[in-house]
Amino acid sequence: MTIRRNSILLAAAVTGSIVLSGVATAETVVHVTRANDTERYDMHKTTARSSADVGFMIFDTLVSLDYDMQTIRPGLASSWEVSEDGLVYTFTLRQDVTFCSGKTLDADAVVASIKRWLDPETGGVVKSKAGEVDDIVATGPYTVEYRLKSPYSELLLQMTQHFFSIINAEEAAAHGADYGVQAVDGTGPFCFESWEPRNKTVLVKHEAYNWGPPQFTYSAPQVDKIIWAIGPEESTRVASIQTGQTDVLQHTPFWAVPQLEADANLHTSQAEAYFWNYYIGMKITRPFMQDVRVRQAINLAVDSAAIADAVYFGLAEPANTYMSQNVIDFDPSVGTDQFGYDPEQAAALLEEAGWKMGSDGFREKDGEKLELTAYAFTIPVARQIIEAVQGDLRKAGIDLQIELYDSTVIWGKLKTQDFDMYTMSYPYLTASDGIALYFSSKNMPAPNRMNWNDPEETDVWLQKANAAPTVEERQQWVSKILHKVHGATVWIPIAHEPLFIFANARKLKPVRAHGIYGAGLYKGLELAPK
16 A cells, blocks of 8 residues: 655655756656665654654754764754753744745744653653653744753753654644654655555655755755665665665665675765664573673673674674763773673683583583573574574573564564563664663663663662763763673673665765664765766
């Protein structure tokens, strides 16, 4: 079934050719291929990367993020001020912005959008990223006050994320559950035209748009249409960019990167700053996993560096911390001795914990075999990593059983208590960003799938970090948490993933990859005909 936007948006669509002064100008269409589709384009209700990579093009945020993943730039807000106590953020909006439907963006529209995300009836996701909101008020036609109950020094960074997308709340209310599926209206450089689930999403140029953030080369879209096609098979995606069927490849399999980089017909770009980590998590409340010595032994038995090198074909940085040491808030003094490959020390820890090697090559204790269950995604990277981990653990006498699930099933399975380990990758902007998501006791059973339950310290320190009026004070509390959760050894860090974009050099100018939430094309403003 093809899902089309409402008649107002269809009237604004660019189709066929454009006639200017009696001369027909060919429509510029860019074909982008990605691995997965999404379940909706309602940015307030999804954490999917496949929603974000299209959503960033359809919607704008009050502020935007530069390529360094740290510097805040204007967006819908031309300027902003923060009160001395850190409780009030005052945003001055641009006065030339319209939605694709023609509706004018003003302060009331911004307030309605954000309040819709935070409304419990909406079912909005990751609302903790909004801080402890007291109120959001339009104090003038183009002025918004964002009022907090306690300081939140990370607010502006979080406001660059797709959860803070400013939507047409009136249209959302009119369409109810169908919003983001049958109707989408944003102020972004491209407008939603149609969506064929599991096949393609079509966007057309927002003709009025000329308010692109200053970090981009162009302030207005340079192409008429973007067709996001789904290509689940890796070899098919690679062949499509090589033959010119695809103009831009976003989800590039790592095995293909060297050959695509060598192709003179393609532009190559790697995001200069990209914070996306792959790890194996351990559920510490499971019978065999409660002993920290077992968790440490598992880490030391797994050759993470070799796995990262093999799976990512030497393109990823092996990880010995839960997140990149280049990220804001990270404390480089965090200990890493419990990570890395040391099979002899792993064996010693297991012996110390009472796990003796049996005649069958697996360890036993009190008549029980050291057998663990891991849930993993069926996607190639996840499967290859968990199978390599399985091989290393079996050498150490640990029998790891793997259960593979596709993305339609695994999220539900990961909310259960029936597994010991799991595969996962995740994006983050700061160290406190990742910690707040995964180590808050409020987030059990997901995304805190480890069952890390520490209300007296971790939760308190998180609250103090979030409420810190300055970055420096926030870092002090984050440091305490980093030391504690690394010392507990609840993850096996595998790799800091890179992000590559390949583009058709015969058709397009070089495309600069961005690292925001894995959405390498960000707003699509760098897509320009050659």
